[in-house]
Amino acid sequence: MAVIEQRFIFLDKDFATQDEIFNFVAQELKSTGRADDAEKVTQGFYEREKLMSTYMEAGVCIPHCKSEAVKQATVVVVRSKTPVPWEGEDGTEQAKLLFFLAIPEQGSMAHLRILAHLAQSLLEEAFVEQIKQAATAEQAAALLEPINGMEFEEKEELI
Amino acid sequence: MKFLAVVACPVGVAHTYMAKKALEVAAEKLGHQLKVEAQGALGIENEITPEDVKAADAVILAVEVGIAKSERFKGKPVINVPINTAIKSPENLINKIVEKLNQ
Numbered sequence: 001m002a003v004i005e006q007r008f009i010f011l012d013k014d015f016a017t018q019d020e021i022f023n024f025v026a027q028e029l030k031s032t033g034r035a036d037d038a039e040k041v042t043q044g045f046y047e048r049e050k051l052m053s054t055y056m057e058a059g060v061c062i063p064h065c066k067s068e069a070v071k072q073a074t075v076v077v078v079r080s081k082t083p084v085p086w087e088g089e090d091g092t093e094q095a096k097l098l099f100f101l102a103i104p105e106q107g108s109m110a111h112l113r114i115l116a117h118l119a120q121s122l123l124e125e126a127f128v129e130q131i132k133q134a135a136t137a138e139q140a141a142a143l144l145e146p147i148n149g150m151e152f153e154e155k156e157e158l159i
Numbered sequence: 160m161k162f163l164a165v166v167a168c169p170v171g172v173a174h175t176y177m178a179k180k181a182l183e184v185a186a187e188k189l190g191h192q193l194k195v196e197a198q199g200a201l202g203i204e205n206e207i208t209p210e211d212v213k214a215a216d217a218v219i220l221a222v223e224v225g226i227a228k229s230e231r232f233k234g235k236p237v238i239n240v241p242i243n244t245a246i247k248s249p250e251n252l253i254n255k256i257v258e259k260l261n262q
Contacts, residue, residue: 051169052223057247066170066200089243103172103200112200116176123181123246 001072002148003114006141007032009077011134015084018095022046022063025076025100033071035102040069045100055088059096060128062119066103073111075118076100077140079132097132110151117150160257162186162193163207164219167226168242171199178221178245179205185249191257198226207231217256221245236260 008028015021026042029035044065048054054062076099083094099122101115121127127143134140164182168174179195186193194211197204209231212218217236220226221244244252 048170052174052243054173062173064170064173066172101173103170107200109201112172115172116199116201119173119177120180123177123184 001034002145003073003111004075004118004141004144004148006137006145008074009137009140009144011079011137011140012081013078014081015078016082018049018084018086021078021080021084021098025063025078025102028076029070029074029102034074035067035070037069040067041065041102043067044069049087053086053088055086055093055095056122058125058128059083059094059132060122061086061095061098062101062122063098064101064103066105068105070102070104073104073107073115074102075115075144076102077131077144079134079140097128113151114147118144118147121147160191160216160260161214162191162217162219162253162256163211163215163232164193164195164245165198165207165222165226165229166195166242166245167198167222167224169223171201171224174223174242174246175199178242181246181249182219182221182253185253189250189253189257191253193253198222203227216260219245219252219256 022042022045026038030038035041044067045063078098086093086095166178179197196207218232220239221242
């Protein structure tokens with residue numbers, strides 16, 4: 001079970017609110033066994049968001065939740081057809097491309113490193129743009145899945 | 160100039176490492192030396208040594224949580240910024256600090 005998998009990439013689904021999208025992601029994690037309690041996962045996303053908005057820029061968000069309900073580190077990618085209103089640091093923003101990080105309380109270091117690498121690669125505008133433009137989940141997966149292999153050491157050439 | 164930075168965020172998985180990378184890339188581009196210590200879920204990485212502190216012109220703390228060993232920087236100019244500043248406008252941040260130190 002990899003941290004980043006195509007089956008957790010959802011392109012152009014329709015979400016109107018943050019609540020809808022949190023619930024959807026939590027349900028996906030629950031139904032695939034990556035988490036055992038969807039409600040706790042949703043709550044985890046909310047709690048983290050309250051500490052500091054995970055809205056980045058240009059419609060990109062990285063909501064995350066560290067919870068005992070999460071059984072394996074997983075990335076869920078959602079590209080929303082309609083922008084979702086999202087509280088940012090400077091008011092309400094429009095979230096369009098979201099990278100959800102589900103993190104177990106006792107996660108493996110290798111998995112945490114993959115999540116850190118993913119976060120770092122999101123600093124690269126060209127990379128994010130490619131995911132925004134991906135025609136299929138398969139195309140997006142082809143861009144993202146190589147990050148699964150970056151668990152052992154710092155790959156400085158990533159950016 | 161020679162800078163040090165410590166980065167840390169609430170969960171210590173995403174923003175910590177984004178800030179580390181963003182600051183390193185910006186410093187290199189601007190021609191400054193910068194060592195970034197990450198205090199995240201992976202523990203303390205790239206730890207700043209007493210020798211590093213001695214040689215540094217200033218210390219950037221881009222932290223959203225209490226960090227370990229902040230007493231190391233006593234006597235050095237310490238700049239506290241939100242971690243998002245380090246992620247979103249690292250070059251601007253470094254330029255501003257340089258400007259201040261040169262005053």
